[in-house]
Amino acid sequence: MNAHVGFVGLGHMGGPMAAHLVKAGYRVRGFDLAPEARAAAAEAGVQVVGAAPEAAAGADVVITMLPVGRHVLSVYQEEGLLAAAAPGTLFIDCSTIDVADARAAHEAAVRAGHRALDAPVSGGVVGAEAATLTFMVGGGAEDLPQAEPLLAAMGRKVVHCGPPGAGQAAKICNNMIVGISMIAVSEAFVLAESLGLSHEALYDVASTSSGQCWALTVNCPVPGPVPTSPANHGYRPGFAAPLMAKDLGLAASAARAGGVNAELGLRAAELYAEFAQGAGAHEDFSGIVRVIREGENTRPPDGSSPG
Template sequence: MAKRIAFIGLGNMGGGMAANLVAKGFKVEAFDLDAAALERAKLAGCTAHTSINAALQGVDAVVTMLPNGTIVHNVFDNDVFKWAPAGALLIDCSTIDVATARDVITQATAKGHQMVDAPVSGGIAAANAGTLTFMVGGTDAAFAAAQPILAAMGSAVIHAGGEGAGQAAKICNNMLLGATMVATSEAFAMAEKLGLDLQTFYNISSKASGQSWSMTSYCPVAGVGPKTPADNDYQGGFATALMLKDLRLAMAAATDAGADVPMGRRAAELYEAFASAGNAGLDFSAIIKTMRG
């Protein structure tokens, strides 16, 4: 099993993921352009490097957690494929478009690497706690090789199918999440305007046919249900900008696939407007502000 891992991309998600690899006994060679992120990784037990080249030397596997498909392509084309040891296992945990994921994996395979796309669900808290869900695309052999590394960072590692299937599962899941959060928010906003006590409405609907994860695990109303970003003025959690990024990916994929997604498209429009109004940094459940007017 791979024991020495290069981890590239130590942002809000990657930092916690790298720290969990260290906690599970892996030696992590860390790289990020941000000096503060590198320092946090060092404090978590990673070896910090100021160049990707240095981080990639002699590793058994490479894990990347990067902002978008263009950056993923650039990092693999210009760095990983040049400097990673022959035969090193490659794992990309970024959320990107399916076409890019498949293209990078095709290149990796041609160069003798096993590779999977393994986007995550769970957010910053799950990244820090090591309870992420990984949706993994790749061959059976590549999945088997990646599974022990991913299991060190998550509580569920699911093989979604071939190359790019992890990304496909992620954007379908987050399109569903975005749409259900909109529906949950408008239901609470309407209940409020009808004079219902919101805790009472929660007690009823969370046990009835309207129940959803957006309600019972991530309620958009402060003081109702488990503690969520709503209880912290919508700070932290999963930023609106990130939800919008995923919805844009979903809309592009729907167009490519010829899929009819009217609810997903409306959710994307609402989040586009909400982010443009200066709310991109708020948790995505703050969309209830739109419904409340």
């Protein structure tokens, strides 16, 4: 590969993704604010530069993986990423951000004479490290042929979801399903415990019947049934609770703005926001089961709020 890729955001997700591009033969020039992220990227073969615009200069494709929408818009415009790139450069934003911010970033790139795709990912840090991510892409189909080889080097599935912002829409809808499902699975295990049913018995039944879902069979929230789940490793994050709280917050905002009756999604967003600010700050999102277990007797028998 002779293509030159600029990569801005070399953290827990972006770092492994950039490393996979290097392994695939791409020349990757990257930047991150954190010294430890820059050091890890350099060790993986990324040419680390001193500022974001340096990563974009002369690049064929520029990939960003940043925490929130304001960071994407800032690095694109105020920090000069768009201005530093050659005309017609393809910008791919893999951050998970608000749909409105994704569309604004796309419009800013186009105004600057570039092309743009939003391509948030599913799979978490584990998927980034194993190159098994799913990319949900929004933007023009005509730009996919250039983007797909790079995305394939970092993941195993690429889905074109529609026009600008559609990738972000798919991401927040998908994670609303996962977040609600994890709470449902956790509540079921806590109920099973109260009824004297073992974790393994419930798992054996639900995993082969109508209760089967990813939150149960891959990321099971209790120790035992799925050896590779975070529950068997001290809830070390595969997908951290603060990230789930962020994504559900985006979904909740979109639901409110659109007048969508999403009662479970809104409640899930509240639960994860509380969890992420407390015990779950450094844990996998499946650790929510412990909040449910510890809070099982906090409501009076009639179901009203305590106090």
